[in-house]
Amino acid sequence: MKLRIPGPTPVPASVLAQMSRPMINHRGPEFAALIAEITEALKRCYRTRSDVLTLTASGTGALEAGVVNFLSPGDRVLGITIGFFGDRIADIAESYGAIVHRLAAEPGNAIDPNAVRDALRRAPDTRAVLVTHNESSTGVTNPLAEIARMVRETDALVIVDAVSSLAGIDVRTDEWGLDVVATASQKAWAAPPGLAMVSVSERAWAAQRIARMPRYYWDLAAAKSWLTRGQTQATPAISIYFALAEALHVLEQEGLDQAIARHTRLGQRARAGACSLGLELLADPSVASNTVTAIRVPVGIDGNAIVSGVRDRFGIELAGGQGSLAGKVFRVGHLGWVTDGDIDEALSAIRDVLAGLGHRLPTTARN
């Protein structure tokens, strides 16, 4: 199966090969060297001098760690939500007792940074802003630098879900003043799922010391303390550390800037290709994502039939719609270890399946 979903992404052979290495002692010198190397490489990709901590968990765990370390029950929080994952991090904060005011945009749109400024002026006691950098349910990238600039006019923390952006879309943690940035191994890093990463600014550490949401597994101060000894509090998913180290080598060999440029090209190619098939994109073109493209299911066509047709006839996995978009969109992932040819192959499969389902292709797109 060829994965054209927004994670897990295909994993390069050299990374997969690392996965079958025998276990090592996670409290010994070999693991200490491994986690130190990974941490330094992650900091380069995050473009930060602050701490980056790793946890054995998926991206949702990174979001939870990013919330519960820095807030107290009853804290007022602004939850920017432009889709399924914006709601998820807001839901996490509410589960732990935060008072979340949601600032939403219609599916396909990004948040206007001025709306963030207005919301913060109306609620000056806001302790943190939760923001999804790249909303993979709608294929939209929020203007993170501009949003962060608005938040930096206040004392609120900027807590970022960068799960489907980092390493594929530029994230400048220190330059943009991002306090907490969460991601996960199976996204643009092109490693298997199982590791979550979270960066923590000095401002966020100060908040951490007084934050009262309960935490144990997600305790990032504990993670930092164990890291100074080259260890993790709980037994780490050793194999995925092996794989991530190699995935970071692959990424740095290409070059972070080059990888981001490749994702820009892949995003443009996917969108142009979809339009050439007479399809409509969900995302406003000015904020369309370079890691995932959400395409509206044409009127009269069954969205599930597109996804299953492309899977069954071509061995390519697309993603359906999530939450309220189920059945209304299908999605093409183009993050991680993906080439121009992979995009063309997926588009060609979509064209054939759509034609079979009765979709009227533009003249130029007919075989």
Next chain:
Amino acid sequence: MKLRIPGPTPVPASVLAQMSRPMINHRGPEFAALIAEITEALKRCYRTRSDVLTLTASGTGALEAGVVNFLSPGDRVLGITIGFFGDRIADIAESYGAIVHRLAAEPGNAIDPNAVRDALRRAPDTRAVLVTHNESSTGVTNPLAEIARMVRETDALVIVDAVSSLAGIDVRTDEWGLDVVATASQKAWAAPPGLAMVSVSERAWAAQRIARMPRYYWDLAAAKSWLTRGQTQATPAISIYFALAEALHVLEQEGLDQAIARHTRLGQRARAGACSLGLELLADPSVASNTVTAIRVPVGIDGNAIVSGVRDRFGIELAGGQGSLAGKVFRVGHLGWVTDGDIDEALSAIRDVLAGLGHRLPTTARN
């Protein structure tokens, strides 16, 4: 490196081979079949008809899920602790606001079930008893069946840390009336770390519905609901599911009863071997663990020098002491994919290193 630590354990080649399989769609039919197969095999090994849920996390995550789903802040809890991990689950419950009364035993001893009965009679409002089945920091196995029988005289839940026992030491979830049983993939299952498992009895589900400790990633009701669709809430560590499926095949091919008998034999062999070197065991012989043996560092010998000598000269990883036992004991793990020969090899290495450090071996143990 040969791992003689209490997890991660060595992993059979056929299990490691599964780790380097390419990624699949975690929302597709292949993953649904995989998680269904694993869940059924786990239920057989747990000897339960109740639910067993899997989470991408380490064992500590399983403990946290086992606590936060079933309790509310302010709940009175009895925390049985005979070592480092008994303290860990009690600490987790306290982090989330439970009032934990700790019932402790000296390192090397198990808890007397009658002391559990007495403690529960003194505090009839106890909502749950937290108990470590096998305390890997001291090499002691608590009499779980008897402890559970005492708890079953009350309405309290039995929440069990079976991380270093299940699949190596008998656990009869339904027969013994265990409500919540937590374990992890890198222990006697002989798979790599990264997956946590938790069983939930009907009684525990009833408690879950009214329990108010906050939870999102650890929400087992959500996990159960996603499992009915063959999925997990967050992206699962797919590779470790592949590996665990094969590890369960290996285990069931040997037979669960046979695997438990093998661990009994390994435990006896490790203890007898240590005694023949003139070493003292930390554990009272009547409650000594069959998955890990803690050996007292002989007077006048540096415990770290034993561990590093065995590592550097023989390529065998032993474990040091944890918490208050650091420097006072060293530990030999014998769980998972371990043979009699592995134990003999470790003992022989320990003998040589001890002799080099000036430990006076009994006449019968000299070369």
